[in-house]
Amino acid sequence: MRIPPSEQATHLAERLAHSGLRNTPQREVIYRALMENCDHPTADEVHARVRPAVASISLATVYNCLETLVQCDLVRQVNFERGPSRYCVNLHPHAHFHDEQTGATHDIHIPAELMKRIRDILPAGFSAKTIELTFHGQSPDHPVT
């Protein structure tokens, strides 16, 4: 299920080109960092992770690149309450479970059938572009992050 790094890079390059954007080392390394470890890091955490590879990268650039990736539909931005934004490379429709103790985030699969039922509670005239479903509580002992 994991895509080899070369294909990741190709995918990124394609999507950027598709939006008329350039493929830069910073964007590549950030995208790779997210793909390697599919937890849900904050911009700060991403910054820390990519520094070894691109020592001079600034936090502003990390924010810029992450926004670009989100715009290209390569990455999903996730928010819990008013905490720092987190970034997620799982593009399948899914919910998030936020563990209040550990702060860990778990992806929860949403069956297509349920997705449809959820969409159906909207009264006529409402058209939803995105749907967010978030659980807060306690996750099992063995944290999968």
Add this chain to the structure above:
Amino acid sequence: MRIPPSEQATHLAERLAHSGLRNTPQREVIYRALMENCDHPTADEVHARVRPAVASISLATVYNCLETLVQCDLVRQVNFERGPSRYCVNLHPHAHFHDEQTGATHDIHIPAELMKRIRDILPAGFSAKTIELTFHGQSPDHPVT
């Protein structure tokens, strides 16, 4: 369906007492402001609304009082992305529809049966204390706020 002001006040007083907290004019006026107009104001907006009644009230107090009301389960705090927190007096389980153009927020009723199905997608071991369901998109022409 609307509760008369006197009962509101009683309800507030009871809940505060129940948590060993005092009933202050600031808390009362803020609670009343929220009940009167069930849109989803920010702390700033609440501040602006209650100033006429309690001219000297500070923004810090508004934040304090709102937090108190949330803790007493009299008010629900709602967040969209990383925008300012909003406050909602509808305590029935419901979803939120956030209009991206106008910024308006609409409450959407969630049938109990659907609520149950949503809860059921959690794998064993996960226990959710709260569930948030948020739609982003376009709402009908005639905004109800």
Add this chain to the structure above:
DNA sequence: CCTTTATTTAGAATTATTCCAATTCCGACT
């Protein structure tokens, strides 16, 4: 190469919120 335009960068600015320390208020108890 040279130009144009995109991107990166550091640091300043912004926004919402929380913290802090100093009053003020309220209720209980003499």
Add this chain to the structure above:
DNA sequence: AGTCGGAATTGGAATAATTCTAAATAAAGG
């Protein structure tokens, strides 16, 4: 009534995450 102690309020300072700005750098096309 007078006083004590804890709560609550207040204004202003502090914080945290993010965005803005203007200058420097890099890439792509001619």
